[in-house]
Amino acid sequence: MALDADRLRVLVEVAHAGSIAAAAARLGFTPSAVSQQLAKLEREVGAPLVERGRAGTRLTGPGRVLLEHGERVLGELRAAEQAVRAAAGAGPQRIAVGAFSTAARTLLPRALAALKRERPGIRISLVDIEPPDGYGLVAARELDLLLTHRYPGVSLPPARGLRRRLLLRDPLRLVLPRDHRLASAPEIALADLADEDWVSGAPGMPNRICLESLGPLHVAYETRDYEVTLALVAAGLGVSFVPASLVVGHPGVVLRDLRGRSPVREVHVVHPPRPSAPAVELLERLRPEEVR
Incomplete structure (x- = not known):
């Protein structure tokens, strides 16, 4: 049957x-x-x-x-429907994007605005999706593109027939209060921060998994919001690792490198094997240079 x-x-x-x-x-x-x-x-x-x-x-x-x-x-049926409607010139063009919060704030606004200028009638939707979720929505064509990430120590989910490409390598920088005893050091060994209070996500969150893979550090403040993290560090309550793209020019903290190899957060974009024309255009605009 x-x-x-x-x-x-x-x-x-x-x-x-x-x-x-x-x-x-x-x-x-x-x-x-x-x-x-x-x-x-x-x-x-x-x-x-x-x-x-x-x-x-x-x-x-x-x-x-x-x-x-x-x-x-369902993804194939929706793709077929979209292709037929496009060939017939019926209905407005649409694109649906899923992204984790920091990508939605730093990577997407300009790219989506440029796409809107090129295609004035397009309907754009954006939904917040925290990794590792969202792959099934792409497979079902509820999303045309998904921005997701991978922290050190965390595995990417299987793509299962979808296309996944590395978009950006975003180093995790040490973030210290401006009056910290090591604020003037060009590089800092992790052992020098062993007695510090750290700000990170809750157990099981990607940035917490990454931090715990580096050594036994004391997390005193748990938050998933990097703006809250930076505010706590600026107030002198702790130290943290924060993606470099999020802390450029922040007045209350200083950025330092970890001695040796600093951890790097990878940002990936996921899409169906045959993305729609608007999705292809958005992909072309989502090619930032590596953050340093």
Whole structure:
């Protein structure tokens, strides 16, 4: 029996939304209708696909396998629809981009503004997506491009048929208060900061994994926001590693290099094998020189 594409879409939406209620809102269905479609799909494949709980839904092993295929199937259908509409000259052009917060602030605004000038009628959408999420949205063509990152000590997810290219190497610089005892040192050994309070993300976050891979350092302040990190350092409450692209010209801190090889954050762009014409143009504009 051939699988029903509409039911595959329901499974994909439930997986992406995280709950039946949220998926129903996105699809314009009732939660009961979504549950019925899932039940029919489970009967078709002969296996449970979704586990329901108070915190939402979680895919089973067979559900995760079918999700990967379903995302690709929906992606191909959406690509076909977009190609036909473009050939017929129907409807406005669109581009949907996902990006982590610092990339959305530093890399995308000028590139998107330039694309808007070149294509005045284009409709642009941008959503915040923190790594490693977003790959499934690209496979399903809900996103045309995804900006993601990799910190030292963190593995990239499998691309599964998508295209992923390195966009930027962004060194992580030591950030110290201006009156720090080592503020005038050109290079600093990590051992010289062993007794310092550090500012970093919570356990499991990429920048925290990177920091912990360097040695046993004391994290006193946890935040995922680099603006908060810089404010805490400027106030003299600790030290941190921050991507170089985010701290150029900050008045309250000094930047120093780690003796030896400084860690580097990689920024990657992910897109389908055959990106849309607007996505290709945006890719051409997202080619910054390496931050030093």
